[in-house]
Amino acid sequence: MRSLRSESTRPGSSGLSRFATARLLNAGPDTCKRVELEVIDAIKKTDWSRARQLLHLRVRMRLAPTKDERDHRPDSDEAEAKGVGPDP
Secondary structure, eight states, X not given: OOOOTTOOSSTTTSSOOHHHHHHHHTOOHHHHHHHHHHHHHHHHTTOXXXXXXXXXXXXXXXXXXXXXXXXXXXXXXXXXXXXXSOOO
16 A cells, blocks of 8 residues: 655645646545545644645545445436526
């Protein structure tokens, strides 16, 4: 398991390219769990700046919807019929 210790949350500060940063932010649930475990480790070591940095990274990470979430998402016609959506 690769550590995130050398990676920063900002694209330009650690040498991560925009592509690498985008891949990290769009990573799957395993990567999110790994970041969360590193946060816990940083807290246990009282490395508050590292814990804060990792928490900011985790908040920026997006998870793709699961199959159940995709199946239960209303399509636009149903949403419009219920009055959900932007006001014209």
